[in-house]
Amino acid sequence: MNNDTNVTWHEHRVSRDMREAKNNHKGCVIWFTGLSGSGKSTIANTLDHMLHQSNIQTVVLDGDNVRHGLNAGPGMLQDTHGEEFAKRFGLGFSAIDREENIRRIGAVAEIFTQTGVIALTAFISPYRIDRDKVRNTLKQGDFIEIFVDTPIEVCEQRDPKGLYKKARAGEITGFTGIDDPYEKPLNPELVLSAAEKTPDMLAAEIIGFLKNNNYIRG
C-alpha cells in the first residue's frame, strides 16, 4: 500500500467496515466441501440466487471460473504462456497441486471477504489440512465450513459428469472417494443432509444460520 503513496496526500482507504456498512451485511467465506456429485455447486448456486435477490453481494468460486483462469492446468497455460511456464505454474491433480489449488482459492475468497462480499466456494477440497489452512488464514468467524454430506452411493448414482464411471473403469486415477481419500470436516459450522432435502430447503437452512449469526440481517 505504501509503495506508491505520495506523502502529500491522505490515504483514502475504503475499509472493510465501510464496505460492510454500505452493503448492509458482513463479508465471509462459505466453504462447501463434499464428494463429487454431492450437490455443492447446486446448493451454492441456489443460495447465491437467494442472497442476490436479497441485495446481498456474493460471488461463487467453483471449477468453472477458477480452473479456466486462476488455477489453469498446464494444457491451458501452454498455449498462452509457453511450455516452461506451463510446467512450472500449471496445476494438476497431485496432492501438492491440490494444496496450491485450495490455497489460491482461499486467498481469493479472503480478498472478497475483505471487500464485504459473501464468497461461496464449491470445491471437493478433500483434505482436512488444506481446508484448515484456509480457515487459519482468515479472521475468526470469517470461514463457514459446510459439509455437504451425501453418501457416496448417491453421488455415484447421480454421476452428473460420468466421472465415477470413468474412475471405476480406471480411466481416471486419484479420484476422490474411489482411489483418493475424502476427509470429512471434524467441526464444520454446518452439515447438510443433502440427499434428503431439496436445494431450496438446504439454502434456506444456510440463510437461517447466516441470520442467526448476524452475517446478514434477520
Next chain:
Amino acid sequence: MNNDTNVTWHEHRVSRDMREAKNNHKGCVIWFTGLSGSGKSTIANTLDHMLHQSNIQTVVLDGDNVRHGLNAGPGMLQDTHGEEFAKRFGLGFSAIDREENIRRIGAVAEIFTQTGVIALTAFISPYRIDRDKVRNTLKQGDFIEIFVDTPIEVCEQRDPKGLYKKARAGEITGFTGIDDPYEKPLNPELVLSAAEKTPDMLAAEIIGFLKNNNYIRG
C-alpha cells in the same frame, strides 16, 4: 496425467448481467501501470473512495492484499506449507515469476469483473506482453489500461520507500526504471499526467471516462 478435460462449463444461476443490473453499473478492470512512486496506488485508492461514495462496488488489488496471500513468496509459504511447496509455488522476481504474478492478478480481476465489480489494480506491471495477455483474456471493453505517466526523475525524488536510492546504490537489482525496463503501454485507454495534477483531479478524470463510456451512470 492431465484432468483438464474433466472441467465442464455450466451456467451460473446469477449471471453477470443480473449482478450489473442490481449494482446499477458495469464490472470492469481498471489497470494502473507505471513506475514505482508514480502514484498508482494513491490514485487507485482516491478513485476507489469516490466510487464507493457513489455506491459503486469496487475492490483494490495491490501489493498489500496480493503479495501476502495469493502471490506470496517462498519465504512466506515455507512456514505454512513446507519447503518443497514453497520452492514450487512461491513467487520471486524473475521474469517468469513476474509473469505469473501478473497472470494471477488478471485472473482475480476477471472474477471480480464477472461479479459486476470494478477492480482497480495498482502494480508496476512493467512488461507490455504481460499486460496485453491480461487484456486478451478479458472481454472487449472490460480492460481499461491507465498509464500513470510520472517522469522517473519525479518518482526518484519522491522515493517513498527509499527503493530508488537502494537501486542506485546497487543494493537492489532488477529494479524497474533503473536496471530493469519499464515498457509504456502503446494504446492505453488513459494516460495520466500524474506529476502535474492532484489525485482528486486524476480520479475525477477517470470517473469522467467511466461515465462517457457507460461503465457507470452519468
